[in-house]
Amino acid sequence: MNSHVAIVGVGLTPLRPVSPDLSYREMIFEAATKAYADAGIGPPEVDVFVTVAEDLHEGTSIADEYTPDQLGAVRRPVHTVAGDGLQGLAAAVMLVRAGAAELAVVEAHSKASNITTHEQVLALALDPAYERPRRINPHAIAALEMRRYLYDAGASPEVTAAVVVKNRRRALDNPYAAYGAALRTEEVLADAYLADPLRTLEVSPYADGAVVLVLAATDGARRPRAVGIRGIGWATDEPALSGRSWAQATYARLACDMAYAQAGVLAPADEIDLFELDDTYAYKELQHLEAALHLEIGEGARLAAAGRTGRSGKYPVNPSGGSLGMGYGYDASALVRTAMAVQQLRGEAGALQVSRARTALVVSWRGVPTTSGGAVVLGAA
Amino acid sequence: MRRALETGKELSYYAASAALESADLRRRDVQAVVMATAPDAFDGVHMKGDYLADGAGGWRKPYLRAYVGGGSGVFSIIQGWSLVASGFFDVVLVVAEEKMSPVRPHPQAAFISIFDHTIERPLGPNLLWIFALEQHRYMHTYGIANEEIALASVKNKRNALAHPAAQIAGEVTVEQVLASEVVAWPVHRLMVSPTSDGAAAIVLAAEDVAKRISSRPVWVEGVGWSLDTSYWGNRDLAYPRYVEDAARMAYGMAGITEPRRQIDVAEPYDPFAYKELHHLEGLLLAERGQAPRDLARGRFDRDGELPSCPSGGLLGVGNPIAAAGLMKICELFWQLRGEAGARQIARTPRRGVAQAWGDLMQVGTVVVLGVVG
Numbered sequence: 001m002n003s004h005v006a007i008v009g010v011g012l013t014p015l016r017p018v019s020p021d022l023s024y025r026e027m028i029f030e031a032a033t034k035a036y037a038d039a040g041i042g043p044p045e046v047d048v049f050v051t052v053a054e055d056l057h058e059g060t061s062i063a064d065e066y067t068p069d070q071l072g073a074v075r076r077p078v079h080t081v082a083g084d085g086l087q088g089l090a091a092a093v094m095l096v097r098a099g100a101a102e103l104a105v106v107e108a109h110s111k112a113s114n115i116t117t118h119e120q121v122l123a124l125a126l127d128p129a130y131e132r133p134r135r136i137n138p139h140a141i142a143a144l145e146m147r148r149y150l151y152d153a154g155a156s157p158e159v160t161a162a163v164v165v166k167n168r169r170r171a172l173d174n175p176y177a178a179y180g181a182a183l184r185t186e187e188v189l190a191d192a193y194l195a196d197p198l199r200t201l202e203v204s205p206y207a208d209g210a211v212v213l214v215l216a217a218t219d220g221a222r223r224p225r226a227v228g229i230r231g232i233g234w235a236t237d238e239p240a241l242s243g244r245s246w247a248q249a250t251y252a253r254l255a256c257d258m259a260y261a262q263a264g265v266l267a268p269a270d271e272i273d274l275f276e277l278d279d280t281y282a283y284k285e286l287q288h289l290e291a292a293l294h295l296e297i298g299e300g301a302r303l304a305a306a307g308r309t310g311r312s313g314k315y316p317v318n319p320s321g322g323s324l325g326m327g328y329g330y331d332a333s334a335l336v337r338t339a340m341a342v343q344q345l346r347g348e349a350g351a352l353q354v355s356r357a358r359t360a361l362v363v364s365w366r367g368v369p370t371t372s373g374g375a376v377v378l379g380a381a
Numbered sequence: 382m383r384r385a386l387e388t389g390k391e392l393s394y395y396a397a398s399a400a401l402e403s404a405d406l407r408r409r410d411v412q413a414v415v416m417a418t419a420p421d422a423f424d425g426v427h428m429k430g431d432y433l434a435d436g437a438g439g440w441r442k443p444y445l446r447a448y449v450g451g452g453s454g455v456f457s458i459i460q461g462w463s464l465v466a467s468g469f470f471d472v473v474l475v476v477a478e479e480k481m482s483p484v485r486p487h488p489q490a491a492f493i494s495i496f497d498h499t500i501e502r503p504l505g506p507n508l509l510w511i512f513a514l515e516q517h518r519y520m521h522t523y524g525i526a527n528e529e530i531a532l533a534s535v536k537n538k539r540n541a542l543a544h545p546a547a548q549i550a551g552e553v554t555v556e557q558v559l560a561s562e563v564v565a566w567p568v569h570r571l572m573v574s575p576t577s578d579g580a581a582a583i584v585l586a587a588e589d590v591a592k593r594i595s596s597r598p599v600w601v602e603g604v605g606w607s608l609d610t611s612y613w614g615n616r617d618l619a620y621p622r623y624v625e626d627a628a629r630m631a632y633g634m635a636g637i638t639e640p641r642r643q644i645d646v647a648e649p650y651d652p653f654a655y656k657e658l659h660h661l662e663g664l665l666l667a668e669r670g671q672a673p674r675d676l677a678r679g680r681f682d683r684d685g686e687l688p689s690c691p692s693g694g695l696l697g698v699g700n701p702i703a704a705a706g707l708m709k710i711c712e713l714f715w716q717l718r719g720e721a722g723a724r725q726i727a728r729t730p731r732r733g734v735a736q737a738w739g740d741l742m743q744v745g746t747v748v749v750l751g752v753v754g
Contacts, residue, residue: 001466001467001468003468054421054427054428055420055421055422055494056421056422056427056428059494059498060494060495060498061420061421061422061491061492061494061495062419062420062448062450062495062739062740062741064448064449064450064608064740064744065450065495065611065740065741065743066497066611067608067611068608068609068610068611069610069611069612073608074608074609074610075607075608075609075610075622075623075626076607076608077605077606077607077608077627077630078606078607078608079447079448079449079456079459079460079606079608080447080448080449081445081446081447081448082421082428082429082430082446082447082448083430083445083446087445087446090445091445091447091460091463093467094463094464094466094467094469095463095467097466097467097468097469098462098463098466098467099466100463100466100604121427122427124425124426124427125426125427125428125431125432127426127432128425128426129388233443234443234444234445235441235442235443235444236431236434236439236440236441236442236443236444237440237441238435238440238441239431239432239434239435240435250441254441255443258443262469366428366431369431370428370431371431372431372434372444
């Protein structure tokens with residue numbers, strides 16, 4: 001068994017709102033080429049490949065069919081995890097730990113610009129018998145959850161608007177980001193509601209892009225610029241809208257605890273230097289922070305309001321700009337967050353750099369209407 | 382079955398519950414759940430893994446969906462194996478579910494969406510069409526007659542008479558198979574597995590835990606998988622090299638150097654009659670082009686030297702895509718423990734191989750299972 005696994009190569013294409021000049025296969029090829037160069041390897045040296053894709057995001061059934069060629073993985077062990085980017089990462093980690101691989105590759109991508117009716121696709125994820133007949137816009141589910149969160153947190157909409165401002169401003173310094181902007185809180189609060197109390201500006205905008213990670217078993221060997229995967233977790237909570245806990249991200253709490261147990265993290269608030277947390281909707285950043293630090297509902301909002309989640313704060317959250325600033329690519333977003341965290345831990349984040357970053361936490365979510373997400377603790381083993 | 386009244390959640394629940402009960406375990410004993418289920422387009426639910434999660438026992442647990450098209454049923458146990466072999470989990474529940482019947486007028490129509498949107502979909506292909514291409518290439522390359530291939534339908538539909546979940550078991554003759562409607566030449570209707578709804582589940586456990594739970598566990602001795610190019614038009618379809626790739630990986634792990642001698646029972650994927658033969662060759666259990674002759678002389682019969690599809694396979698039991706592959710794993714489980722009842726092969730086998738296939742005729746997933754003593 002290989003007990004230590006590290007990320008030794010990263011390839012990320014700059015996220016873009018549209019990419020009419022590139023097919024998704026060409027984007028993946030670009031990301032893979034970068035990742036292999038970064039790791040100093042070629043695809044024949046890779047033992048297993050894991051890809052992440054959902055058919056209805058691709059517009060193709062059995063999207064697994066179209067995975068191997070552009071990765072250099074033809075006639076190799078390749079499989080698709082139809083799930084979150086961190087679930088794909090976990091699948092690769094487990095294959096390395098099991099001894100089935102010394103080198104593994106994980107890929108995810110988004111060609112969201114190909115989808116003309118996002119809300120209608122998302123609505124197909126609702127239970128056909130009990131939920132779909134209500135014909136609600138799936139974003140309204142997030143709006144319901146946001147309303148419950150603000151109520152239980154005793155927080156005002158200013159705090160989620162401030163998340164938008166923070167993340168989009170950070171993105172101005174991120175060469176991989178599509179949506180950098182200098183916004184003011186008043187602008188966000190004056191924006192039209194997508195579904196009250198969720199403002200349109202609080203929904204991360206879609207982006208195209210591809211990300212490839214190279215993993216290696218690192219028992220004994222020291223690889224340059226390797227970032228250890230100290231712990232990884234994932235969980236699925238209640239699929240039904242009617243049965244779930246609305247104000248807190250239970251799946252994130254479970255995933256973080258699993259990752260912390262593996263990593264030996266006992267006091268996350270003291271041991272984690274930076275957080276890349278899913279912010280598909282602005283309020284989710286606060287929910288995920290509370291899950292990660294075992295906080296009461298609302299404490300995350302108060303930390304954010306006090307400026308503690310900025311780049312130089314005690315709990316830097318989404319120094320990359322998150323999905324709000326970089327762009328949202330469905331299940332690929334989790335691996336974009338991971339790539340950004342790896343960059344930080346390598347000290348290569350440039351203007352985004354969080355000082356003395358040694359340990360990072362990434363938290364992901366599959367988006368409405370799911371209660372599925374993952375967590376990974378990165379750092380020196 | 383052809384069309385279940387149950388939802389996919391309920392199908393998952395029935396299979397998962399039965400598996401747990403067979404191991405005398407409760408849901409709380411399960412530490413993680415793996416789900417294998419193929420195209421979301423059939424159930425008509427996006428992110429279908431999440432929809433099925435609670436039915437499959439995944440509520441508030443680490444729950445993961447692996448998806449390699451038709452290969453998913455056998456890949457599910459490979460995914461489950463990696464969860465246990467990684468050291469992260471000691472008890473893992475693996476569930477495979479498929480509900481194809483919601484598609485109207487016929488589930489076959491949904492398969493148009495698997496093809497390349499630019500170079501293939503405008504041709505209006507379907508699975509019957511492309512598998513007919515492959516069958517014809519196989520027949521042409523090795524000089525195989527349709528009568529020889531039809532014997533696979535005869536064998537498997539007869540074997541399935543003894544399977545409790547069989548959808549299309551029966552006694553048919555080669556003449557009846559070749560008299561059945563041509564769906565896409567040279568494929569006749571009785572050479573094709575049906576669309577089905579169904580679910581299957583197994584419980585995996587780490588070695589020390591398994592020995593406490595069962596006096597006769599069935600061990601995962603080898604796993605292998607391989608994905609060929611998506612440009613299937615550039616490949617020679619006469620031989621499934623991706624199945625050989627996967628088989629060599631699994632045999633290597635299991636320490637098998639002479640598969641024909643060391644494998645006692647086989648469950649190759651048989652969605653079409655010719656595929657059982659094609660896959661037996663890819664599994665290195667027959668010479669290239671010779672599987673039909675071995676079949677004709679009874680080698681693969683239930684009382685033959687190397688029983689193949691003693692369950693009745695997809696041709697006899699049915700083809701709920703992902704669940705069909707796991708059904709074959711279940712069959713090996715019962716065969717290796719001597720619990721296959723009327724389907725039991727006489728010399729209780731010690732080692733078996735299961736194999737599934739899918740995507741655009743490009744993925745092979747292979748698992749070697751064995752018992753001690």
